[in-house]
Amino acid sequence: MNTVSSLLDNEWYERYKRISKLNIRSSxxxxxxxxNLRCKGCFFFSSDEHKKSPDEPDIRKWEEFxxxxxxxxxxxxxxxxxEPTLYLDRIEAFYKRLPTYCxxxxxxxxxxxxxxxxxxxxxxxxxxxxxxxxxxxxxFSISRKNYAGDPYTYYxxxxxxxxxxxIERIIKKIAxxxxxxxxxxxxxxxxxxxxxxxEQELSDLRKEMDDMLDRYPDTVISSKYYHEIITTGxxxxxxxxxxxxxxxxxxxxxxxxxxxxxxxxxxxxxxxKTMHRCCTSETRDCSTCKDGAAHMSWVMVNxxxxxxxxxxxxxxxxxxxxxxxxxxxxxx
Ligand code: SF4
Ligand code: SF4
Numbered sequence: 001m002n003t004v005s006s007l008l009d010n011e012w013y014e015r016y017k018r019i020s021k022l023n024i025r026s027s028x029x030x031x032x033x034x035x036n037l038r039c040k041g042c043f044f045f046s047s048d049e050h051k052k053s054p055d056e057p058d059i060r061k062w063e064e065f066x067x068x069x070x071x072x073x074x075x076x077x078x079x080x081x082x083e084p085t086l087y088l089d090r091i092e093a094f095y096k097r098l099p100t101y102c103x104x105x106x107x108x109x110x111x112x113x114x115x116x117x118x119x120x121x122x123x124x125x126x127x128x129x130x131x132x133x134x135x136x137x138x139x140f141s142i143s144r145k146n147y148a149g150d151p152y153t154y155y156x157x158x159x160x161x162x163x164x165x166x167i168e169r170i171i172k173k174i175a176x177x178x179x180x181x182x183x184x185x186x187x188x189x190x191x192x193x194x195x196x197x198x199e200q201e202l203s204d205l206r207k208e209m210d211d212m213l214d215r216y217p218d219t220v221i222s223s224k225y226y227h228e229i230i231t232t233g234x235x236x237x238x239x240x241x242x243x244x245x246x247x248x249x250x251x252x253x254x255x256x257x258x259x260x261x262x263x264x265x266x267x268x269x270x271x272x273k274t275m276h277r278c279c280t281s282e283t284r285d286c287s288t289c290k291d292g293a294a295h296m297s298w299v300m301v302n303x304x305x306x307x308x309x310x311x312x313x314x315x316x317x318x319x320x321x322x323x324x325x326x327x328x329x330x331x332x
Contacts, residue, residue: 002307012314019320022329026076027069028267028279031084031091037105039125039135043281044082046189053271055087062093065272070097073264076327079103082270085110091118101327103156105135106143112150119328120153125186126160127170134160134192140170144177154180154221154326156292161186161201162194164208171212175219182221182326183209184292185230189281197290206231221332223322225315230295236305236312240294242286246301247279247294260301296323 004016033050035042044050056062069077077094078101084091085108094100095118102110106122125131128138147153155174159167167183174181185205188195209227213220233240246261252275253261267276276282280291299306299319306316324330 002309004307004313007307007310007313012310012317015317015321016313018330019317019324022324024076024324024327024329025073025263025265026078026327027074027265028078028080029094030081030268030270030276031079032082032087032270034086035081035083035105036086036107037083037135037137037139040192041125041134041186041188041190041195043187043189043284044080047281047283049269049276049282050082052276053269053274055270056272059089059093061272062090063097066093066097075099076101076329078327083108088114091115099328105139106146107139109146117152117328119326120147120150121156121182121326122147122153123156123158124170125158126163127166130160130162134195140173144173144179147179148177150179152328154182157181157183158186159183159205159209160188160195161197164201164204167208167212168215171216171219175216180219180221180332182292182322183212183227185290187281187284187288187290189284202231221322221325223315223318225299226292226296226319226322229299229319230290230292233295235298235302236308240286240289240298244298245278245286245289245294246297247291249275249277251275252277262297262301 005013008016032055038045077098079091079094080103083105084102085104091102095115101119101121103121110120122143124140125134128140131138131140157170171181186195206227210224213222213224229235238244244259247265249266250264267279269276279294296319299316300323303316306312325332
C-alpha cells in the first residue's frame with residue numbers, strides 16, 4: 001500500500017508536514033438574520049433560513065456561546081449571515097476567543113483598529129452588471145475602495161455563466177487594488193433566467209480558471225485540481241452530492257453509511273440554539289450545489305483516497321494549502 005512518504009519527494013513532503021499539523025476544526029455561525037442587501041440567489045434568504053429563529057440580542061450570551069464552542073474543539077469560526085458587519089460586537093465575541101473569518105458583502109468596512117488581523121472574505125457576484133441585476137447595486141466598486149491594500153482580505157468571486165470569457169477583467173481590478181481572490185461558482189438557488197450552468201460552460205470555465213491561476217499567481221488563491229472538482233462535481237470517479245457532502249451539521253447527520261466528513265462541524269443559527277442542515281442552503285438540491293467550501297472540504301477529508309498516486313496526493317496537498325491560506329493558517 002502507498003504511504004505519504006513513499007509518494008512524495010522531500011519538497012512535497014515538507015509541504016505535507018506543514019499542513020498535516022494544522023488539524024483545522026471549523027464551524028459556521030450566522031451572526032444575524034439581517035442584511036443590508038437582498039441578493040437574488042442568496043442561499044440564506046431564498047431558503048427562508050432567516051425565518052427559522054430570531055437573533056440572540058444579548059452579547060453576553062454570544063460570549064458564553066463562543067467559550068462553549070472553543071471547549072467543543074472548534075479552532076476556526078466562520079462568520080456568515082445575513083451581514084455580520086451589522087453587528088461588530090458579535091464578531092468581536094468570536095475574534096477575542098478564536099481564529100475568526102468574516103464573510104461580508106464589503107459595504108461596511110470592518111474597523112481594523114478593532115480587528116487588526118481578522119480574515120475578511122468579500123463577496124463579489126459576477127461583474128458590475130451582474131451585481132446590479134442580482135444584488136441591486138454594484139457592491140464591487142464600494143468594497144474595493146473600502147479594502148484596497150488590506151493584507152487580511154480577499155475576494156470570494158462567485159462566477160456566473162455570464163462571466164465566461166470575461167473573468168480576467170475582475171481579477172485584474174482586484175490585483176490592481178492589491179487584494180487576493182478565490183473563485184467559486186454561482187448555484188442560482190432562485191432560478192434566475194440565464195444563470196444556471198450548462199456542461200459546455202463549465203468546461204470552458206475550468207480552462208479559464210486555470211489560465212487565471214497561471215497568469216495571476218500572486219493574486220489568485222486556487223489550485224487546478226479545485227477547478228476540476230468544482231466544475232465537474234467529480235473526484236476520483238465519485239460524484240459530489242448529499243451522500244458525499246462533508247459539510248453537514250453533525251447532530252443532524254443521519255446518513256447511513258456516513259461519508260468522510262468535517263469533524264464535529266455545526267452550522268449555528270443566530271439564536272445560538274438552532275442548527276441548519278449544512279454550510280449552505282437548507283433547501284438546495286444537492287445535485288446542483290456548487291458551494292466552493294463544501295467541494296474543497298470534500299477533497300480535504302478524503303486524504304486516504306488520494307494515496308493512489310503521487311499526482312493525486314499532490315493535488316490533495318494543493319487543495320489543503322489553498323484552504324489553509326484562505327483562513328490564514330499559512331501565509332499566502
Ligand atoms: S449580501 Fe450576502 S447575506 Fe446579504 S442578501 Fe446578499 S448574499 Fe445574502
Ligand atoms: S446543499 Fe451542498 S453543502 Fe448543503 S448538504 Fe447539499 S451538497 Fe452539501
